[in-house]
Amino acid sequence: MHKLLILLCSVALGFTVRSQTLFTYGAQKVDKKEFERAFSKNNPSNELKKESIQEYLDLFINFKLKVQAARDLKLDTLSNQKADLLNFRRQIESGFMTEEKTINALVKEAFERSQKDLHIAHIFIPFDPGFISNPAANYMANKQADTSKAYQAIQKAFDELKAGADFSAVARKYSLDPAVNANKGDIGFITVFSLPYELENIAYGLPVGRFSVPYRSMSGYHIIKKIEERHAFGKMKAAQILLTFTPNSGPEEKQQLKRLADSLYGALQKGSAFDALARQFSTDRTGYLTGGVMPDFGIGRYEREFEDAAFGLQHNGDISRPIETAFGIHIIKRLGRVPASLDPSQAKALFRDEVMQDSRMQVANHLFDLEVLKLIEYRKAPLDEKALWQATDSFILRNSVVPVKNINANTILFSFAKLNKKAADWFPYARTIKTTSPEFAKLPFRELLNKFAIETGREYYRNHLEDYNAEFRAQLNEFKEGNLLFEVMERQVWSKAAADSSGLRAFYNRNRDKYQWGPSADAIFFTTSNRETAIDVRKNIKGIAEHWRMQSDLSNGKVIADSGRFELSQIPLAKNQEMNAGSMSPLIVNDQDSTATFVYVIKTYADSARRSFEEARGLVINDYQTELEKKWIAILKRKYPVKMNQAVFQSLIHK
Numbered sequence: 001m002h003k004l005l006i007l008l009c010s011v012a013l014g015f016t017v018r019s020q021t022l023f024t025y026g027a028q029k030v031d032k033k034e035f036e037r038a039f040s041k042n043n044p045s046n047e048l049k050k051e052s053i054q055e056y057l058d059l060f061i062n063f064k065l066k067v068q069a070a071r072d073l074k075l076d077t078l079s080n081q082k083a084d085l086l087n088f089r090r091q092i093e094s095g096f097m098t099e100e101k102t103i104n105a106l107v108k109e110a111f112e113r114s115q116k117d118l119h120i121a122h123i124f125i126p127f128d129p130g131f132i133s134n135p136a137a138n139y140m141a142n143k144q145a146d147t148s149k150a151y152q153a154i155q156k157a158f159d160e161l162k163a164g165a166d167f168s169a170v171a172r173k174y175s176l177d178p179a180v181n182a183n184k185g186d187i188g189f190i191t192v193f194s195l196p197y198e199l200e201n202i203a204y205g206l207p208v209g210r211f212s213v214p215y216r217s218m219s220g221y222h223i224i225k226k227i228e229e230r231h232a233f234g235k236m237k238a239a240q241i242l243l244t245f246t247p248n249s250g251p252e253e254k255q256q257l258k259r260l261a262d263s264l265y266g267a268l269q270k271g272s273a274f275d276a277l278a279r280q281f282s283t284d285r286t287g288y289l290t291g292g293v294m295p296d297f298g299i300g301r302y303e304r305e306f307e308d309a310a311f312g313l314q315h316n317g318d319i320s321r322p323i324e325t326a327f328g329i330h331i332i333k334r335l336g337r338v339p340a341s342l343d344p345s346q347a348k349a350l351f352r353d354e355v356m357q358d359s360r361m362q363v364a365n366h367l368f369d370l371e372v373l374k375l376i377e378y379r380k381a382p383l384d385e386k387a388l389w390q391a392t393d394s395f396i397l398r399n400s401v402v403p404v405k406n407i408n409a410n411t412i413l414f415s416f417a418k419l420n421k422k423a424a425d426w427f428p429y430a431r432t433i434k435t436t437s438p439e440f441a442k443l444p445f446r447e448l449l450n451k452f453a454i455e456t457g458r459e460y461y462r463n464h465l466e467d468y469n470a471e472f473r474a475q476l477n478e479f480k481e482g483n484l485l486f487e488v489m490e491r492q493v494w495s496k497a498a499a500d501s502s503g504l505r506a507f508y509n510r511n512r513d514k515y516q517w518g519p520s521a522d523a524i525f526f527t528t529s530n531r532e533t534a535i536d537v538r539k540n541i542k543g544i545a546e547h548w549r550m551q552s553d554l555s556n557g558k559v560i561a562d563s564g565r566f567e568l569s570q571i572p573l574a575k576n577q578e579m580n581a582g583s584m585s586p587l588i589v590n591d592q593d594s595t596a597t598f599v600y601v602i603k604t605y606a607d608s609a610r611r612s613f614e615e616a617r618g619l620v621i622n623d624y625q626t627e628l629e630k631k632w633i634a635i636l637k638r639k640y641p642v643k644m645n646q647a648v649f650q651s652l653i654h655k
Contacts, residue, residue: 022648025064026640032648035060037474050653057649065636067481070488081483088479096465096472097458099371102364104348106355111347113192113204114340117299119227120203121167121185123157123175125150126220154214154221161211167225179304185225187304189311191232192351194300197360199224232340233299236310239292239335241277242284244328261322261329268319274333283328296338306330369454372461375468376416378453383413388423389445395427396434414453416460426452492632497625507624508613514623515616517609519568521579522602526551529558531589534596538584541600563602565615571599579604 020032039056075081127147157174161167171177171185179187195203202212202224211225241264243257264277275291278284282292299307302325309320313334320332341350355361384406394402401409401424409424429452434441440448466473497504508515528534537551537559552561572585585599613620 020648020651021645022652023061023642023644025061025068025642028064028068028640030060030064032652034474036652038478053649053652061642062633063481063485065633065640065642066488066492067484068640069492069636070484073488073491075484075487075491076480078487081480081487084483085476085480089476092472092475093462093465096469097368097462098361098364099368102367103352103355106360106364107347107351108344110192110351110355111341111344113200114351115232115342116204116229117189117191117232118203118229119189120187121171121225121227122177122187123154123167123171123185123223124177124220125153125157125174126176150221154223158214158223161223167211183304186227188299188307189230189233190300191298193354193358197358197363233311233337234340235296235298235338236334237296237336237338238294238310238313239274239278239290239333240284240294241274241282241292241331242328243281243330244283245326257329258322258324261331265319265322265331268331274319292333293335303327306332310334369458373454373457376457376461376464378414378416378457380414380453381412383411385446388413391423392427392430392445396431399431401427413449416457419460421453421456425456489629493625493629497621497628500624504617504620504624505613507627508616508620511620511623512610515611515619517565517567517605517611517615519579519604519606519608520565521568521571521604522563522565523571524561524563524600524602526598526600527560528555528596530594531587531596533558534587534598538587538598541584565605571601 021029022032022035023030035057038060039053042056043052070076127150153174157170160170160173168184168186171180175185177185190200190203192200194200196217198215198217199222202215202222203226206212206224206226208226208228212223215222215224241261243261245254245257260281264281267277268274275293278292279288282288284292284294286294297310299311301307302310305323305325309323309330310332313320313332316334316336318334320330322329322331324330387404387407388411391402391404391407394404403409407423409422409427411423412420413423413426414421426449430445430448433443433448440451443451461468466476526534526537528537533555540551549561552559568579571579572588573579573583577583577585579601581601581603583601588597590596611619
């Protein structure tokens with residue numbers, strides 16, 4: 001088995017750690033790991049000092065007490081809480097339906113392979129020769145074709161190679177690759193992502209000069225030979241002039257394009273600008289606006305003839321002679337070269353997206369599915385398969401269950417940890433596949449049943465992620481508890497404080513000396529749509545200050561004015577600027593939306609003075625909320641007594 005597959009099969013989806021209780025509150029326990037996770041998220045420096053840990057621990061305990069109060073009030077059963085949790089779950093669960101370690105292993109492998117270009121040859125015999133002319137249209141037919149002829153042919157080719165026959169001669173004799181007569185099976189250099197993943201694995205696994213055993217893919221049989229390998233070229237920066245062949249273009253049309261290409265090449269040799277000729281003559285629409293400049297490309301991206309010409313250019317500015325491919329006639333100009341990265345730390349940035357979109361993810365997903373089945377304790381029930389297939393055929397024909405010997409709707413086919421899947425679940429699935437999915441309709445029932453088990457297992461795992469994945473469970477719980485905290489704080493503190501008019505007034509009276517004005521001023525904050533409007537408003541205010549409100553009312557939304565008494569610290573004064581009646585702050589322009597702000601001072605107050613209840617209301621509400629919260633916490637601590645495990649606490653400090 002391929003080395004990577006062995007590695008990936010060993011990857012676990014979940015793990016358990018030894019539990020250490022840090023503290024209890026009432027009947028509830030909090031594990032050391034949970035606290036460490038929360039502490040590290042809220043303390044990026046992660047300094048494990050006693051003071052910082054103790055400070056955060058006090059906050060964390062209060063948080064847990066509030067959340068428990070919310071649960072006791074059954075706030076977690078509210079429809080809005082359930083909906084929010086479900087939405088969050090759907091947002092994050094897809095990230096847990098692939099194994100990140102698997103993806104990282106594939107990225108690492110892709111980076112390692114990117115360091116080499118391989119020169120390979122290929123013999124290909126499809127199951128159905130029609131596949132060659134139209135792979136897309138003949139894909140299913142190819143899968144369903146009689147494979148015996150293809151197998152016999154590839155074995156004959158393999159036997160001749162083993163006997164010492166020349167690879168190119170065997171390729172010309174047996175391969176049905178349309179280009180074999182021209183290239184004799186030699187397909188040139190390839191690099192990572194140039195071939196389907198299963199063929200890439202073969203190519204990179206071969207020693208130089210060796211050929212593979214026949215490999216069966218979904219399309220046919222393959223034999224690959226590694227001719228040589230070299231340090232990766234990297235990517236080419238190039239521009240092209242493309243004269244495209246029209247569909248069914250004949251010899252005369254092609255000859256005309258060749259003459260035009262020769263003429264353009266001659267003009268380029270005499271100094272004509274490549275980009276100008278590309279814009280005028282090239283039929284490559286993607287490069288029309290850029291003077292023929294192409295996206296950077298590596299080995300194995302385009303046809304052999306094109307790549308040989310492009311990568312054969314030795315110096316920046318070199319121009320190829322006209323070369324012909326199946327698409328048309330090309331003239332290529334080398335603009336530069338991007339060497340292959342040698343830095344492993346760049347692997348994820350370079351290759352993760354490609355890995356996620358490549359066929360190799362099918363391998364990763366398959367391994368993931370197998371691990372999921374193992375994790376959820378998949379067990380196949382003993383079955384009379386012949387009877388099951390008979391009953392399945394009957395259901396597909398009649399859309400109803402017709403019991404046969406040993407099989408009925410309640411027959412268990414397989415089970416997971418907490419779920420049995422019965423024939424009644426399987427029959428509709430099989431019928432849907434057979435009647436609506438051409439890609440899988442011809443698969444044997446046994447393969448379809450395996451597919452059903454994998455899909456059902458994956459869905460079961462998705463719906464029970466928190467039972468199997470510690471990180472998912474932690475994220476889900478963090479969101480749930482955070483949402484409950486907001487709900488219970490709104491009910492027990494925030495809205496209660498704002499609505500308690502008599503309580504607010506009484507709190508103000510007990511603490512009125514606390515609410516003092518420092519140096520302050522009556523002022524107007526102006527926000528305008530742009531700098532020019534602000535300048536006009538400033539000029540008008542200097543003329544008739546008392547008409548400031550008119551500036552806003554008549555501006556059609558271009559001017560917003562807000563007046564009130566403000567601490568001088570809230571007013572953006574210029575350096576060393578004295579605050580007097582009629583003073584204006586500097587103009588401040590927002591770079592993002594071009595709005596402009598300034599302040600006009602109406603009256604100043606040098607001496608401190610007590611704020612009225614109305615002036616201090618916002619501050620009073622905030623302080624009153626704090627007092628209510630403290631009293632509530634005291635009640636919760638009596639209701640849910642907190643007991644600290646000092647040994648575990650000390651282990652946090654001395655870690």
